[in-house]
Amino acid sequence: MNEPQKTESDLTVVEIPVTDLVPGRYQMRTVFQDNGLAESIRNQGIIQPIVARGECPPYEIIAGERRCRAAKAAGLELVPVILRNDLDERQAATFGLVENIQRHAFNPIEEAKSYEMLAIKFGLTHEMIATDTGVSRTQITNTLRLLKLSDTIQSLIIDGSLSGGHAKTLTTLNPAAQEGFAKRAIREGWSVRKLEEEVAKLKALLAPKPPKSAVSEQPLSIDANRLGMEVGEKLGLPVKLKWTEGRGGVFEITVFSVDDADRVVAKLLSAVADKPDR
Template sequence: MSRKTGLGRGLSALIPDNQQNEENQTTSRIQTDQQGTPDSSILEIATDDIKPNPNQPRTHFNEQDIKQLARSIEEHGILQPLLVSDNENGSYQLIAGERRWRAAKIANLEKVPALVRETNPQEILELALIENIQRADLSALEEAAAYQKLANDFQLTQQEIADRVGKSRTTITNTLRLLELPDKIQKSLDNNEITEGHARALLGLSNAEDMIQNLEVILSRNLNVRQTENIVKNQRLSNESHTEMENTPIKSDDNKLEINLPDSRHISVTLQRLFGTKVTVQRANDGSGTLTIHFYSEEEYEGILSRLIEEENHDNY
């Protein structure tokens, strides 16, 4: 299997090619600079002398996976050394391999093989981030938080971050934008109630209230990403329409001045949440008006009818 390229400086020069990963599967290695192999050595280090990386990008660990890995370690040992740095006080800081380290503790291993690397705080964060990205271990928000830390703590530009982790600057920008989501939506994303695609679609809305209202629609109707993109598009069109109506009086056929009563926008938003599509409400000063439910496909049309029937049946009970 060929190596995966483009992931910047990293672990390939530190880990022997004949080592397997903790799942006993062949993985690609992170490409290193062509300027030489970093100073490192393999030691057997007491498990309790290794301290976790406080800047570990990954914040969630699947306990069942780690227990399974512990059983594998009990049978086969650790096939790939951990990567650590020397704290020079008798302890070592973990850079990469926290799952193996956690599993080793469960398996009651007194010592573990580790590569000792001279490094600095920025490199520690970069290497931990690269390892997790390569193995697809990070959630979208964990990845975004790690990029933000590189930017804030080490004053790296988005392009510099992209170069280090082997991704495009646009990808870095879009991932960082997830941190702009309201806490409620971030929590739903972190709990896998919605996907990253849903979250990106919600970022198309201009305010947190609209985002959260549409999140409730997504969850209640189990919308897919494409459906979410449609309701976000409709919401934006509706918002633009309301802004235009608020700024421009509209004359009716009988020359009566139509106005938008204060509750029109609230009614529109409530109905949009109910039907998951654009709804416009226009009221005249004599109390008359129009309510329009928009649909853009046969699927949406059938969904609206189904929702209306559900509400009618509910009212009959």
């Protein structure tokens, strides 16, 4: 999609009552921090006009909702606006998204939801979104994976407790392990690199070990490695089943924190409580 080219003379700035502007229908941004913008606008005015569309009030904001909010807070009655009624729906949605990306205004979850909106609303592939926005297809795909994280983790990303780099590392874990690692990363102040190292350690522990060679042993009646891995996947922790034929076995669960231990105990108690009496 190529946005219609406009010359400077085409982009007419008009003064519009700030109360005649409403948020855009494709705005995925939910966090608007003032950071002194209202005071700056009160003293210097709005330097970059708001972009909106509409033939009459109310005008829908395409780009500049934060400036509009700050103008209201500053007590302005009129604001400079460029009306872009030449944009179709897809172009309008992409215009606002690109401005937020260029201004680094999005948190990672807002950016992911914006890509998701373009994909669902307009039936766009990741490649098409990349062409429209100028963002690489790989980054779009990786960012969209953040929406598979739990609501709890997404909230930690939105409030800044976890960075986008932390979040992308967490997406490589199964859901059972994600929250435990997220809490540890915050509690212990892990960098993205440190989180990557800890995740790699977990994956190494969970990886199936090569079979021992040499002496031929009597085959076990159960697949201890498989059962250990299945339990580990459920718990999100390294689990081994040490089995002795004719005597039974022991599950060994490796935990990395008190939270991990509490979570394992809670799961075991829940499983016992749900088991019907015989």
